[in-house]
Amino acid sequence: MKQQPGVCTFCGTGCGHFMKVTGTAVERVFPSQNHPVSKGRLCVRGWNIHELLNTAQTINRPLIKKNGQFAIASYEEAIALLVDTLKALPPTAIGFLASPRSTNEEQFLLMKLARAVFKTNTISLSSDAGHRGCLNVLSRGTGMAGMTGSLDEICKAEFLLVAGSDITKQNPIVGSEIHLAAQAGAKIVTIDSRRTQIAKLSNTFLQITPGALKLAVAGIAKCVVQDGLIDSDFVRSSTKGFEEFSASLTQLSEQEITAKTGISIEEFKLVAKALSQAKTAMAFFSSGISGLDEDTISYIFNLFAMTGKIGKEGCGVNPITGINNLQGGYDMGCAPDLLSGFQSLSDQAAVKKFNTAWGVELNITPGRSVSELLAESPGQLKALVVIDHDEGLVRDAAALQKVDFIAYISTYKNKFMDHAHMVLPAARYIEEDGTFTSTDRRVQLSVKKREPQNDVLPGWKLYARIAEKAGAKWSYAGPAEVMDEISRLTPTYAKLSYKKLASTFGGVQWPCDEKNPDGTRRLDIKAAGSSISFAKVSGAFAVPAAGKDFPYLLMIGKAQDFWHQNNLMRKTFIPMREYNATLLDYPEGYVEIAPDTAKALQVRNQWQVKVVSPYGEMLLAVKISADVKPHAAYVPYFARDIIAKALTGHPEIFKQGEDATIPIRIEKV
Amino acid sequence: MYLIKKNDILQIAKALSTEYQVYGPVIEPGSGQTFFEKVEDVSEINLSAPIPAAPPKHIVFPQADRILSYRYAGGNAPVEMKPDFKETPKALFGLRSCDLTGLQCLDRFFLGQEFVDEVYRSLRKKMFIVTNTCVVPFKYCFCVCTDSGPAAEEGYDLNLTDIGDNFLIEAGSAKGKALCEKLQLAKAADKDLAEKNRLVDKSITLFESFSTESKAWVSRVMNRITTGFAKEEVWEYVGDQCFECGACSFVCPSCSCFNVVDTATGDCSCDRLRTWDSCSYEGYSRMAGGHNPRKPVEDRRNKRFFCKLSYSQSKKYLRPGCVGCGRCDWVCPGDIGMPNVVKYIRRETTSRDQL
Ligand code: SF4
Numbered sequence A: 001m002k003q004q005p006g007v008c009t010f011c012g013t014g015c016g017h018f019m020k021v022t023g024t025a026v027e028r029v030f031p032s033q034n035h036p037v038s039k040g041r042l043c044v045r046g047w048n049i050h051e052l053l054n055t056a057q058t059i060n061r062p063l064i065k066k067n068g069q070f071a072i073a074s075y076e077e078a079i080a081l082l083v084d085t086l087k088a089l090p091p092t093a094i095g096f097l098a099s100p101r102s103t104n105e106e107q108f109l110l111m112k113l114a115r116a117v118f119k120t121n122t123i124s125l126s127s128d129a130g131h132r133g134c135l136n137v138l139s140r141g142t143g144m145a146g147m148t149g150s151l152d153e154i155c156k157a158e159f160l161l162v163a164g165s166d167i168t169k170q171n172p173i174v175g176s177e178i179h180l181a182a183q184a185g186a187k188i189v190t191i192d193s194r195r196t197q198i199a200k201l202s203n204t205f206l207q208i209t210p211g212a213l214k215l216a217v218a219g220i221a222k223c224v225v226q227d228g229l230i231d232s233d234f235v236r237s238s239t240k241g242f243e244e245f246s247a248s249l250t251q252l253s254e255q256e257i258t259a260k261t262g263i264s265i266e267e268f269k270l271v272a273k274a275l276s277q278a279k280t281a282m283a284f285f286s287s288g289i290s291g292l293d294e295d296t297i298s299y300i301f302n303l304f305a306m307t308g309k310i311g312k313e314g315c316g317v318n319p320i321t322g323i324n325n326l327q328g329g330y331d332m333g334c335a336p337d338l339l340s341g342f343q344s345l346s347d348q349a350a351v352k353k354f355n356t357a358w359g360v361e362l363n364i365t366p367g368r369s370v371s372e373l374l375a376e377s378p379g380q381l382k383a384l385v386v387i388d389h390d391e392g393l394v395r396d397a398a399a400l401q402k403v404d405f406i407a408y409i410s411t412y413k414n415k416f417m418d419h420a421h422m423v424l425p426a427a428r429y430i431e432e433d434g435t436f437t438s439t440d441r442r443v444q445l446s447v448k449k450r451e452p453q454n455d456v457l458p459g460w461k462l463y464a465r466i467a468e469k470a471g472a473k474w475s476y477a478g479p480a481e482v483m484d485e486i487s488r489l490t491p492t493y494a495k496l497s498y499k500k501l502a503s504t505f506g507g508v509q510w511p512c513d514e515k516n517p518d519g520t521r522r523l524d525i526k527a528a529g530s531s532i533s534f535a536k537v538s539g540a541f542a543v544p545a546a547g548k549d550f551p552y553l554l555m556i557g558k559a560q561d562f563w564h565q566n567n568l569m570r571k572t573f574i575p576m577r578e579y580n581a582t583l584l585d586y587p588e589g590y591v592e593i594a595p596d597t598a599k600a601l602q603v604r605n606q607w608q609v610k611v612v613s614p615y616g617e618m619l620l621a622v623k624i625s626a627d628v629k630p631h632a633a634y635v636p637y638f639a640r641d642i643i644a645k646a647l648t649g650h651p652e653i654f655k656q657g658e659d660a661t662i663p664i665r666i667e668k669v
Numbered sequence B: 001m002y003l004i005k006k007n008d009i010l011q012i013a014k015a016l017s018t019e020y021q022v023y024g025p026v027i028e029p030g031s032g033q034t035f036f037e038k039v040e041d042v043s044e045i046n047l048s049a050p051i052p053a054a055p056p057k058h059i060v061f062p063q064a065d066r067i068l069s070y071r072y073a074g075g076n077a078p079v080e081m082k083p084d085f086k087e088t089p090k091a092l093f094g095l096r097s098c099d100l101t102g103l104q105c106l107d108r109f110f111l112g113q114e115f116v117d118e119v120y121r122s123l124r125k126k127m128f129i130v131t132n133t134c135v136v137p138f139k140y141c142f143c144v145c146t147d148s149g150p151a152a153e154e155g156y157d158l159n160l161t162d163i164g165d166n167f168l169i170e171a172g173s174a175k176g177k178a179l180c181e182k183l184q185l186a187k188a189a190d191k192d193l194a195e196k197n198r199l200v201d202k203s204i205t206l207f208e209s210f211s212t213e214s215k216a217w218v219s220r221v222m223n224r225i226t227t228g229f230a231k232e233e234v235w236e237y238v239g240d241q242c243f244e245c246g247a248c249s250f251v252c253p254s255c256s257c258f259n260v261v262d263t264a265t266g267d268c269s270c271d272r273l274r275t276w277d278s279c280s281y282e283g284y285s286r287m288a289g290g291h292n293p294r295k296p297v298e299d300r301r302n303k304r305f306f307c308k309l310s311y312s313q314s315k316k317y318l319r320p321g322c323v324g325c326g327r328c329d330w331v332c333p334g335d336i337g338m339p340n341v342v343k344y345i346r347r348e349t350t351s352r353d354q355l
């Protein structure tokens, strides 16, 4: 029997599966029944992952662009070109854009390559903003830069708050756990501006005015204070900084909350009461490109701290990563100012440890994130190394033109190749051992299931070849040795090894150290004898208001099948067909409006309208749906090219991702 | 009827392996999960393994199967076409009764209608079927409600029942009988059959409460669905919970829907693949031109239950389309496996509580 266990590498849920590989083909995929998180379930993406793994649309040879055309090159030739180009440049002109899809070992080595070999700290992940904000809040608040709860404890939570996340589409199996908890008696409260599936499955759905999420959370916190629902024992014994937070809430008036969120104070009171009375509670929000901003996360964190719902069994403030190894990317230090394990470049002891281990003198001036540099200082970057890019940078196409040299390293062909001057293939994830860290800090080993095709190198080996060409002495026998180095240098991964991971079914959650050799399921305040610090909040609640000229508030979101711009999904059959089903109906994208709005505008389904904002305009088809409120409108992310064009010159808006709210007017054409 | 010592049972599989590729229940050691797989050595087979996570459907109807490859270099070049399926004799050893019933449903769909599916037929031909009576049911099973277990009644070559120190072996075909004779198995007595019957009766009492309560309910719900008495609001309630993952169809031993796609393998060559499909997907029922008779998810969801539980459909299968294996319950992220849906229709559940 050749059913081999593995990990689904689409989203950050980290579901377990089995794969049957015969020869070069992945014959089939099946869910892993005893996996601690997925327990026998997969979503539409996971069930069809073999279609992606079997695609012929892969990069099979190194390619170098000559006179505008790609020509096949040898690895020697391509690596020499890359190294010579980078070596000729000052480190500040070199950037590395890491991929949240790479294995931990690959991310770690890329980080090492950037810092130790090419001396640049300009290394970042392609969907940086959102998740970094989560980690900042959580690490300042608890000392742990990751989800404080655990996905396998969702079933133990009595109260579940879903804040602005289309979770059953983004991370379906997390959504499923939430739904199953509710079926077993827990309460779900969803706060969102659009009626998502999880909103329909909730006991209470607060359909707020677009852009008012932070205020809604603050509103609940205010009700907790006013109605004496604070967990005073917990606040006294285990937290710091409550007074400041509580004082910041006094400035908020009930009138302001209701006026700006569109929700009555009574409803907030009910939620506050249910949250406080539940013995256990968890909050969920998306992180990554569709993530919330740091201030909103701070309010959610504080709400859960004041009700005593952090650091206990069945509790947690849980950012949910959209892409499989986004958490791992930060754990491995793929950020301008971080080493692995969230150790700061300004931490002298940490830097010294790396210097000794690597025999180098690290540059300790933090770099900048690649997307920020491209947006704000185009022209500074002369060379860019990009790994597996399947989203985001399209909006920076103009800035990319200004980069003299772009090397693209990836498994699958995609449009990004057009921007590259050279391309290096990397093996598929089933062709080499590697670990991935899912959203609940769960490090899982994915074992090699077949040989790479066409002698393509796995990522770690490729990076090692590049490092060696540049004069470094790297001598890893395989990914297991890379993990050994990671564990020596990363306190949160200190006791992890391939041996341990191979003998544990369902992964090990970090911190995995001397004190917790089997890993740590959740933050445990009592056991750690630690305390929680309330997050600093802004107290500012500017909610974009609709006005006379722009009477509707537009939100931007993504639907399931347009997941991550869909470059991977496009290489499958079934998920691609699902994508096409909507795309064929609305090839140019659509704007979803409420039935009342449609009546007022006198438009029908699939009619074209002009959406005009202060920043620009776009033509879209109408889709009438009761899922949005009157005065709100929704445009799915897959129309991103159209949205991007309409927002040209306003990257700050686009950056807000799903949280962006733009006042618009809609004109019949 | 024959007897064989419990420890010798795999001798039958061994004997089959000279002529057939043998498939059987195998436990994956790391996770403890059961698969029904082709074995290299019959000692891999574990007859006391729980019901396999996936039905043996993939043996006759693979998840993704190349049924044809073709080449066309353009212009006047001839088109080269190569059908890609072959007959290999297979023995399914230790099939559960529900899964045999599922196989029979597939047979009726692929072979028993106007068009015979050649690919299916070639995979299904020359098969030797050995069933294994469930003397203890598993957590999700409800075959007692769907007339498909816990013991197989027909369609097998041999049926095995663990009756203590021995397995009772019933031959259901000449092929089966011949094998027992060839192996010179001991003859069983009437008391052995009585023991089997006692064990089956006992097994029936061991099912989870859903099955014991719902025995009549499955047929009553069939009646409600067929006569249009299942409320619209119940379908909406069920539809809201569907995550559109396709799992229920993929794990169902009687689900037979497929998609056909051509995928380029080179500049002038192409593979034609047949892949599993699911009525839960929006693209499944979308027609060229954009019309979709089942666009809302609740319409797609009730399609599945019409297919499993309406009289018009059961005429096709000569029984309910559901064989009570419980797998859709296990894999469903929305918690709307067959037993729950039957429950919702019966109780007319349409909403959830507010805070
Ligand atoms: S929820 Fe995420 S990890 Fe799980 S199957 Fe779906 S894409 Fe894969």
Ligand code: SF4
Pocket (backbone or CB within 6 Å): B248, B251, B252, B253, B254, B255, B308, B321, B322, B323, B324, B325, B326, B327, B328, B329, B338
């Ligand atoms: S409908 Fe569900 S329980 Fe019935 S046969 Fe199919 S998978 Fe099994």
Ligand code: SF4
Pocket (backbone or CB within 6 Å): B241, B242, B243, B244, B245, B246, B247, B248, B249, B280, B328, B331, B332, B333, B334, B335, B336, B337
């Ligand atoms: S398994 Fe459940 S969620 Fe998935 S398609 Fe079937 S009914 Fe829907």
